[in-house]
Amino acid sequence: MAKEYHPENPELAEILDSFKNSRELGTMAVKSAHEAGKVIIGSFCQYAPMEIINAPGFCNFSLCGLNYDPPVPLAETKLPANLCPLIKSSYGNVLGDYCPFAHYADLVVGETTCDGKKKMYEMLAEMKPMYVIHLPNNPDWERSLEAWRDELEKFRKELETRFNVTITDDDLRRTIKISNEERRQQARIYELGKFDPPAITGMQMRSVMSSVYYLIDKEEKVQKMTHMVDLLEEAWREGKGPYKPDEHPPRILISGAAIEGVKEKTLEIIEDLGGAIVCYEGCCGISNMRRPIDETKDPMTALAEKYLDVPCAVMSPNQRRYDQFRDTLDEWKIDGVISVTVHSCLPFGIESHTLGKICEEKGVPFMHLLTDYSPGDEGQMRTRIEAFMEMLH
Amino acid sequence: MSDLKLPEKFDEYAEGRKNGFLRVKAAKEAGKKVVGIFCTFTPVEVFDAAGLISVGLCGMSDETTADAERDLPKNLCPLIKASYGFALTEKCPYTYWSDLIVGETTCDGKKKMYELLGQLKDVYTMNLPQGPDRDYAKKMWAHEIRLLIDVVEKKFGIRVTDEQIREAAIKRNEFRRLKVELMELLSMDPAPISGYDMYKFLESMGFQFTVDDSIAAVKKLLGELKEQITSQPAAAGTGRKRILVTGCPIGGVLDKVVGSIEANGGQVVCYENCGGIKAARCFVDTDAEDIVEAIADAYLQIGCAVMDPNNRRKENIPELIKEFRVEGVVDATLQACHTYMIETYWIRKICEEAGVPYMSLETDYSQSDKGQIDTRIAAFIETI
Numbered sequence: 001m002a003k004e005y006h007p008e009n010p011e012l013a014e015i016l017d018s019f020k021n022s023r024e025l026g027t028m029a030v031k032s033a034h035e036a037g038k039v040i041i042g043s044f045c046q047y048a049p050m051e052i053i054n055a056p057g058f059c060n061f062s063l064c065g066l067n068y069d070p071p072v073p074l075a076e077t078k079l080p081a082n083l084c085p086l087i088k089s090s091y092g093n094v095l096g097d098y099c100p101f102a103h104y105a106d107l108v109v110g111e112t113t114c115d116g117k118k119k120m121y122e123m124l125a126e127m128k129p130m131y132v133i134h135l136p137n138n139p140d141w142e143r144s145l146e147a148w149r150d151e152l153e154k155f156r157k158e159l160e161t162r163f164n165v166t167i168t169d170d171d172l173r174r175t176i177k178i179s180n181e182e183r184r185q186q187a188r189i190y191e192l193g194k195f196d197p198p199a200i201t202g203m204q205m206r207s208v209m210s211s212v213y214y215l216i217d218k219e220e221k222v223q224k225m226t227h228m229v230d231l232l233e234e235a236w237r238e239g240k241g242p243y244k245p246d247e248h249p250p251r252i253l254i255s256g257a258a259i260e261g262v263k264e265k266t267l268e269i270i271e272d273l274g275g276a277i278v279c280y281e282g283c284c285g286i287s288n289m290r291r292p293i294d295e296t297k298d299p300m301t302a303l304a305e306k307y308l309d310v311p312c313a314v315m316s317p318n319q320r321r322y323d324q325f326r327d328t329l330d331e332w333k334i335d336g337v338i339s340v341t342v343h344s345c346l347p348f349g350i351e352s353h354t355l356g357k358i359c360e361e362k363g364v365p366f367m368h369l370l371t372d373y374s375p376g377d378e379g380q381m382r383t384r385i386e387a388f389m390e391m392l393h
Numbered sequence: 394m395s396d397l398k399l400p401e402k403f404d405e406y407a408e409g410r411k412n413g414f415l416r417v418k419a420a421k422e423a424g425k426k427v428v429g430i431f432c433t434f435t436p437v438e439v440f441d442a443a444g445l446i447s448v449g450l451c452g453m454s455d456e457t458t459a460d461a462e463r464d465l466p467k468n469l470c471p472l473i474k475a476s477y478g479f480a481l482t483e484k485c486p487y488t489y490w491s492d493l494i495v496g497e498t499t500c501d502g503k504k505k506m507y508e509l510l511g512q513l514k515d516v517y518t519m520n521l522p523q524g525p526d527r528d529y530a531k532k533m534w535a536h537e538i539r540l541l542i543d544v545v546e547k548k549f550g551i552r553v554t555d556e557q558i559r560e561a562a563i564k565r566n567e568f569r570r571l572k573v574e575l576m577e578l579l580s581m582d583p584a585p586i587s588g589y590d591m592y593k594f595l596e597s598m599g600f601q602f603t604v605d606d607s608i609a610a611v612k613k614l615l616g617e618l619k620e621q622i623t624s625q626p627a628a629a630g631t632g633r634k635r636i637l638v639t640g641c642p643i644g645g646v647l648d649k650v651v652g653s654i655e656a657n658g659g660q661v662v663c664y665e666n667c668g669g670i671k672a673a674r675c676f677v678d679t680d681a682e683d684i685v686e687a688i689a690d691a692y693l694q695i696g697c698a699v700m701d702p703n704n705r706r707k708e709n710i711p712e713l714i715k716e717f718r719v720e721g722v723v724d725a726t727l728q729a730c731h732t733y734m735i736e737t738y739w740i741r742k743i744c745e746e747a748g749v750p751y752m753s754l755e756t757d758y759s760q761s762d763k764g765q766i767d768t769r770i771a772a773f774i775e776t777i
Contacts, residue, residue: 078738083734115502118523122701137521316504318508346466349466350469350502351505353464
């Protein structure tokens with residue numbers, strides 16, 4: 001088993017424990033939202049502007065598929081086998097009606113991020129009401145901001161028309177304020193990894209991040225996260241963190257995308273073998289959390305600017321990611337980087353090459369793990385991680 | 394011009410490749426500048442207007458795949474790997490001599506490969522909209538074309554006027570019209586030229602140095618074919634099955650796919666691929682007040698699978714099936730080309746609705762599946 005943190009503080013233990021089973025939390029949350037008559041939006045990416053979705057009180061749930069069987073083999077009856085497992089899993093979960101979030105979704109929102117998702121959405125539209133926001137390829141404001149702001153306006157109008165609601169600028173200012181706070185607290189969770197030794201384990205970061213996602217009441221969510229991080233910092237100061245004060249495990253940065261679906265064979269093994277995952281970079285990592293929305297600007301412009309700046313590998317060029325990656329190596333005092341990408345994910349797969357070069361320049365050991373949701377490569381993953389960890393110790 | 398150095402390994406190259414290098418070198422010594430391009434989305438009118446040579450750089454063989462795989466994932470489209478590999482190994486004269494390479498954000502693989510290519514060559518990437526139907530798409534693409542004009546002007550220290558661009562567009566339209574006329578000859582039964590030869594000819598147009606040369610070459614072939622049709626009228630009904638080829642760029646797998654179709658009793662009568670009729674029928678409105686917008690508009694009509702949604706292709710294929718009296722559709726995709734692979738779902742449906750047999754083939758630039766593909770194609774043609 002990977003290292004687990006059992007704090008002596010009963011309140012903290014209870015909070016961490018409540019975040020253990022995100023899947024269950026999510027199923028309960030979507031059911032109760034549905035029963036309360038709330039509009040449910042299914043989305044995939046961090047590009048989905050949750051501030052617009054939340055403004056009229058709609059709930060947003062992620063439809064990213066994380067499991068292999070049964071959705072992936074089912075999806076492969078219609079989609080190419082040689083495709084990212086997250087995309088196949090997401091599609092298969094809708095096709096087989098295995099996903100409670102998709103089941104209850106009144107509208108599914110996608111963005112033209114990667115080729116696979118973009119084209120999968122066209123097929124998903126045969127089964128669910130679907131709206132695709134066109135994300136530009138180039139993040140340069142001069143070239144893309146106007147079109148992107150226009151896309152977000154179109155999306156806002158789509159929600160207004162489809163569900164007969166009005167989304168005012170004041171509604172948006174309110175959701176922007178709370179989501180900024182939400183991201184700030186999420187960043188603090190990753191920042192717990194900056195402590196030496198870390199004040200949280202990497203696996204716990206993941207279970208907390210994927211569970212807080214399902215706290216629909218944002219005020220409650222922010223409060224709970226703030227309190228939890230405060231308690232974790234306190235425990236660390238008292239020398240009661242997950243590591244003994246004189247323990248200095250190798251500090252690992254995880255980079256990449258779609259890691260949630262492969263965490264058992266990658267992340268868990270890394271911590272099992274004595275590494276401490278201190279931060280995540282890439283999709284759902286620190287990058288997006290530290291980019292707040294400008295609260296002083298016109299809200300739609302501020303939203304457009306923020307989301308265009310998300311340094312996902314679908315952006316070309318994606319200099320922002322490389323810059324932030326370098327900074328993260330220094331700020332978290334990283335001893336080794338493991339880039340985890342899934343089969344057929346071309347943007348993250350290709351960018352991994354550049355991350356490796358940056359690490360080489362900075363003298364930080366780097367490894368790229370290419371894996372899939374399908375079973376079979378657990379042994380190979382373990383062997384490679386073992387070799388890497390041995391080199392770090 | 395002593396700064397025009399040949400690649401280090403030039404002496405080891407085969408005769409044909411050496412000649413390619415020397416041909417471009419001679420043009421450069423005469424003061425010409427070369428722009429390398431990849432896609433049918435590239436507005437070549439800009440280069441024509443600027444007096445630049447534009448050549449296609451899409452890699453067509455697996456000669457350099459292993460080299461490319463040092464920097465790129467193995468599971469990536471062979472065309473992308475080959476294009477990068479030829480740049481890396483300095484084996485392609487056109488890439489090697491390119492003063493500027495212009496790409497577009499089309500598919501994920503190309504878009505990200507261009508970033509790496511930018512470390513080897515001067516690469517400029519245009520920002521293609523994600524779909525043709527948004528009300529801002531034309532404006533956005535026109536803006537990108539204007540940015541490209543700026544890039545070209547700065548890079549080569551020249552001025553490109555709208556009038557020059559309009560003249561270039563008129564000429565390109567003529568070239569398109571002639572190409573379409575040539576391709577339409579295949580609607581005859583029997584077709585006056587094999588699909589294989591037709592493609593080889595169309596492909597060679599990508600390496601002509603001026604559009605005038607291209608126009609002259611098409612006119613010549615058209616004349617010969619028309620002459621042949623009148624002088625030796627063939628009896629109708631050769632029994633060859635009339636095949637439409639669609640999918641990814643076919644150049645790198647032409648022998649495996651088209652060679653096999655035509656060796657097994659088929660005749661390719663239409664290419665819906667990007668080198669074929671799809672882009673050739675996208676004419677520029679040369680009378681438009683804003684010529685750059687007119688060019689943007691024409692290029693956005695190309696029904697490429699990177700577009701979301703790609704209704705143009707879905708509408709076009711049933712029409713082509715009728716026009717060319719197609720009896721079977723072969724959808725050839727390259728390994729890891731997600732957009733075209735996923736669209737096979739729709740094309741299969743469209744063909745089913747049209748009552749035309751359909752086959753999807755996924756292949757790459759290696760020779761390992763040659764026998765298997767040949768067997769599958771032979772069986773397919775037999776069932777028609």
